[in-house]
Ligand SMILES: Nc1ncnc2c1ncn2[C@@H]1O[C@H](COP(=O)(O)OP(=O)(O)O)[C@@H](O)[C@H]1O
């Protein structure tokens with residue numbers, strides 16, 4: 616069953632289509648990797664799913680509920696992390712989460728659980744402004760998952776992290792469907808950052824979905840199309856490159 620489905624979802628800014636007739640199929644209980652180079656339209660698509668920006672045309676359904684009629688019901692079930700989450704630097708990590716806890720009407724144990732899940736228990740009394748980038752990303756993740764939402768939308772959560780930090784976040788994300796039965800939509804501009812955690816991937820370029828399926832299916836497509844397959848990052852880049860060449864003059 617698809618927990619998120621989009622139907623020709625489109626966002627235009629003037630003549631420019633940031634997201635173009637996109638049809639995503641995200642299965643319940645999976646990690647879906649949303650992959651595309653900078654400017655491909657990942658954040659714009661995610662913002663539409665979160666009701667942060669209005670589609671120009673097309674529609675989507677989340678948890679069987681259609682946007683925009685059920686906007687509030689849809690948002691109740693989603694935790695998110697979009698483009699560098701904002702915090703109060705003069706509050707501690709724990710205090711920042713307490714704000715989210717109070718908004719969502721959760722018990723204080725949820726704050727401690729969320730801190731534990733992202734590995735910030737020991738540093739929960741430090742001011743957020745003293746946190747390293749990796750710790751800030753983890754605090755952002757903690758505030759996204761504190762309410763145990765059925766869907767998590769994470770926009771480039773590994774951006775700017777070192778390999779150890781990437782590995783930690785990746786293991787955490789991978790464990791979430793099992794931990795509380797959630798579905799994760801996670802974006803990245805690097806295949807290597809999501810290939811080990813995603814069940815399915817969608818490859819986006821210039822606002823269009825070029826591929827959707829498993830990594831095995833991507834490899835099969837690459838063989839079929841004569842793209843390199845010894846390294847999937849190269850496969851991804853070759854697909855994007857071919858698409859750019861095909862449409863180069865259009866945009
Ligand atoms: N508010 C906006 N007004 C005009 N263009 C925008 C706006 N937001 C995004 N864009 C453009 O839409 C394209 C897709 O952006 P974005 O969704 O942020 O891509 P990604 O997250 O994949 O890097 C980019 O070319 C970007 O410049």
Ligand SMILES: [Mg+2]
Pocket residue numbers: 657658659770
């Ligand atoms: Mg983005």
